[in-house]
Amino acid sequence: MxxxxxxxxxxxxxxxxxxxxxxxxxxxxxxxxxxxxxxxxxxxxxxxxxxxxxxxxxxxxxxxxxxxxxxxxxxxxxxxxxxxxxxxxxxxxxxxxxxxxxxxxxxxxxxxxxxxxxxxxxxxxxxxxxxxxxxxxxxxxxxxxxxxxxxxxxxxxxxxxxxxxxxxxxxxxxxxxxxxxxxxxxxxxxxxxxxxxxxxxxxxxxxxxxxxxxxxxxxxxxxxxxxxxxxNPASTFVANFLGTSNLIAAEVVAVSGDDVQVTAGDAKLRLPAARCSATLAAGEKLLAGVRPEKVSLAHADDAEAIPDGRNRLPARIKDASFIGVSTQYVIDAGALGALAVYEQNIERDGRLIPGADVVLHWNPAHTFGLDAAQDISAGADLDEEAA
Structure with missing residues (x-):
């Protein structure tokens, strides 16, 4: 126009x-x-x-x-x-x-x-x-x-x-x-x-x-x-307030070029150094973040079919809500806490119900890193009334 x-x-x-x-x-x-x-x-x-x-x-x-x-x-x-x-x-x-x-x-x-x-x-x-x-x-x-x-x-x-x-x-x-x-x-x-x-x-x-x-x-x-x-949220507040983020407490193991390797509980994850606002050195703590819609769910019986090179976390489905365009899952990731996964309802797996053992997996490039000194829940439960 x-x-x-x-x-x-x-x-x-x-x-x-x-x-x-x-x-x-x-x-x-x-x-x-x-x-x-x-x-x-x-x-x-x-x-x-x-x-x-x-x-x-x-x-x-x-x-x-x-x-x-x-x-x-x-x-x-x-x-x-x-x-x-x-x-x-x-x-x-x-x-x-x-x-x-x-x-x-x-x-x-x-x-x-x-x-x-x-x-x-x-x-x-x-x-x-x-x-x-x-x-x-x-x-x-x-x-x-x-x-x-x-x-x-x-x-x-x-x-x-x-x-x-x-x-x-x-x-x-x-x-x-x-x-x-x-x-x-x-x-x-x-x-x-x-x-x-x-x-x-x-x-x-x-x-x-x-x-x-x-x-x-x-x-x-x-x-x-x-x-x-x-x-690319720069803080936990922005990550939580602007949509929903899974923030996972992790520790840096090694930094190799643009690739950062961390441990989260018993899992090993990777993320791009360019998407980290935290200090990148072995032993440093950070929060590894990933948006719920970037994560896929595989039933534990199908874990071997997950492509190599993807981040993965073993977990269990705690709750599932069908909302039409997608199903929103609450996942119990043990010591890592509750995580959210949003999957489009294209080909629904009937086995993905509360109580099912699953593996969460996603492209490492979709992970961002934040300073672990911040409040992990900042901005998550704010009143949404106008100021």
């Missing part, structure tokens, strides 16, 4: 330098430096209380930073009130005017600025969010997803350099939320302006964003493209 002249002529870089926020003795956001490139879809992801919404509100001018500066397109706006910043915010409750129809809700910002001829701009914006035929309906006559699109149109018609989205899909049911994730991404691609999106929903962040900043305790734990964060 071609980007509009509106988006091409605007800036949109967001740069936070040394920005922090304290409320009394509580530090909501520790000093952080963050740059959001113009035209990108950027997500601040984290659990309740991590500081993501406070960070968004400082960009919007709704909170004054305790330290640091906020720059938009190279301009220091730290001291400017919200209405003097080239940003607009879409909130979870949409904040539409119930007494105005959709057309007038979208036109509101233009009329407030004294613009007389609004018809063309409003119609273009309603077409962008695919609500043209509903222009004369009231908000209460629309679904939640349609109201959300009206809120986006009302914000975008003001031609902001940056659109801030504060848990915009939180009030929608799961199916509609997934539809709206794709819809918002389409809109952002079409208009080409910077979107900064706050969410506690990992799938939402990974579906929509070009770049994700995972926040924890008022700090950015890791920053990167969704696939990179998922495949």
């Amino acid at each position: 071609t980007k509009t002249a509106t988006s091409q002529s605007s800036g949109g870089d967001v740069r936070l330098q040394g920005i922090s926020k304290t409320f009394g003795s509580f530090t909501a956001v520790h000093p952080l430096d963050l740059t959001v490139p113009a035209g990108s879809f950027f997500a601040l992801l984290g659990a309740s209380g991590c500081g993501k919404t406070t960070t968004l509100r400082m960009i919007a001018g709704l909170e004054d930073p305790t330290t640091g500066t906020v720059e938009l397109s190279g301009q220091d706006v730290t001291a400017l009130p919200p209405y003097k910043r080239q940003v607009n915010t879409v909130f979870q409750n949409y904040a539409l005017f119930p007494h105005l129809d959709i057309y007038e809700n979208v036109a509101f910002g233009l009329r407030r600025r004294g613009i007389k001829s609004v018809k063309k701009q409003v119609e273009e914006m309603l077409d962008l969010v695919q609500l043209g035929p509903m222009a004369r309906r009231k908000p209460q006559q629309l679904s939640g997803g349609q109201q959300q699109r009206v809120a986006v149109a009302r914000a975008l018609i003001n031609k902001p350099q940056v659109l801030l989205l504060d848990e915009p899909l939180g009030a929608l049911d799961l199916k509609l939320r997934r539809q709206m994730q794709l819809e918002l991404k389409r809109i952002q691609t079409e208009v080409g302006i910077t979107f900064v999106h706050v969410t506690h929903d990992q799938e939402e962040a990974m579906t929509m964003a070009d770049t994700v900043a995972v926040m924890n305790g008022g700090r950015v734990e890791q920053l990167g493209a969704p696939a990179d964060l998922y495949e």
